[in-house]
Amino acid sequence: MKEAYLYEKKDDGKVRCFLCSHRCLIKDGARGICNVRENRGGTLVSLVYGKIIARHVDPIEKKPLFHFLPGSRSYSVATVGCNFRCLFCQNADISQMPTDRKQIRGEEIPPEAIVQDALNTRSATIAYTYTEPTVFFEFALDAARLAARKGLRNVFVSNGYMTEECLREIHPDLHGANVDLKAFTDRYYKELCGAKLEPVLKTLETMVKLGIWVEVTTLLVPGRNDSREELTELAKFLAGLDPGIPWHISRFHPTYKLTDIGATPPESIRWARDIGYEVGLKYVYTGNLPGDVGEKTFCHDCREVLIDRYGFSVHKYAVKDGRCPKCGAEIPGVWK
Numbered sequence: 001m002k003e004a005y006l007y008e009k010k011d012d013g014k015v016r017c018f019l020c021s022h023r024c025l026i027k028d029g030a031r032g033i034c035n036v037r038e039n040r041g042g043t044l045v046s047l048v049y050g051k052i053i054a055r056h057v058d059p060i061e062k063k064p065l066f067h068f069l070p071g072s073r074s075y076s077v078a079t080v081g082c083n084f085r086c087l088f089c090q091n092a093d094i095s096q097m098p099t100d101r102k103q104i105r106g107e108e109i110p111p112e113a114i115v116q117d118a119l120n121t122r123s124a125t126i127a128y129t130y131t132e133p134t135v136f137f138e139f140a141l142d143a144a145r146l147a148a149r150k151g152l153r154n155v156f157v158s159n160g161y162m163t164e165e166c167l168r169e170i171h172p173d174l175h176g177a178n179v180d181l182k183a184f185t186d187r188y189y190k191e192l193c194g195a196k197l198e199p200v201l202k203t204l205e206t207m208v209k210l211g212i213w214v215e216v217t218t219l220l221v222p223g224r225n226d227s228r229e230e231l232t233e234l235a236k237f238l239a240g241l242d243p244g245i246p247w248h249i250s251r252f253h254p255t256y257k258l259t260d261i262g263a264t265p266p267e268s269i270r271w272a273r274d275i276g277y278e279v280g281l282k283y284v285y286t287g288n289l290p291g292d293v294g295e296k297t298f299c300h301d302c303r304e305v306l307i308d309r310y311g312f313s314v315h316k317y318a319v320k321d322g323r324c325p326k327c328g329a330e331i332p333g334v335w336k
């Protein structure tokens with residue numbers, strides 16, 4: 001059992017966790033909203049430290065990160081648990097295990113072994129993914145620090161609900177992130193995810209300020225977050241932060257508790273991509289549409305195809321020293 005980082009003890013035996021923006025006040029014997037952090041006699045402990053439920057070597061494109069070492073391997077790890085309750089979660093069997101099944105499972109693996117395995121598999125990065133890395137922060141931080149010392153880079157695939165304190169703690173060793181911006185209304189976040197919009201926006205701002213490479217994903221759910229007004233506002237927010245932020249618009253498939261809505265029509269994804277370009281974003285991608293033209297990276301200046309992909313495979317990679325080989329434009333991203 002690992003004592004949690006980032007919490008404070010109260011006089012009455014309660015503890016306040018400030019890892020994520022729920023900032024749970026937890027009484028003795030109880031757990032936070034994520035159900036993987038417990039107050040034991042006035043000490044907050046992580047119940048998932050080193051309990052690895054999933055680990056795979058994935059293409060970095062699967063995160064998705066399209067402007068971060070394209071074509072490289074990303075050693076991907078997760079524990080169970082999440083601080084959101086998304087009705088459409090694709091990994092609910094592990095993310096909601098502590099809540100739905102009251103179980104915390106996983107193979108005991110220390111950070112050192114994860115880092116060594118990443119090196120052995122010639123991975124360029126360790127990705128903290130599949131569930132929400134914020135709720136296994138102690139493990140992610142210890143692994144990330146060690147990995148960085150060994151020349152690996154670290155990426156989070158996150159809902160962006162961590163506090164600024166949490167982000168600042170890991171930031172020197174967090175090199176990239178794909179953050180879900182699931183919608184642009186508080187109502188959607190509340191009804192479908194059990195959270196709020198504002199903290200996610202704040203995280204994106206802070207990440208950009210800290211120089212962490214950021215890409216953003218929005219799952220387009222028919223009738224829930226796909227109005228022109230909402231998508232325009234969302235895309236404008238991203239463009240205001242940095243027009244070079246890649247925006248991935250992903251196709252929804254009915255799953256978990258959201259099965260009464262059909263899959264997103266492919267033309268809606270392409271229409272949303274056009275909105276991203278209209279408001280000034282330079283790189284907008286379609287997701288879960290293998291073979292779509294929206295998987296390719298085009299130079300924002302001369303429209304040359306820089307990276308050709310099919311699904312998660314890279315078939316052509318023409319970025320040279322971070323620039324377009326045709327017109328010389330600087331392409332935002334992490335290329336070496």
Ligand code: SF4
Pocket residue numbers: 017018019020021022023024031032033034035036037083134135
């Ligand atoms: S990580 Fe978030 S949800 Fe979990 S105990 Fe801490 S504040 Fe609560």
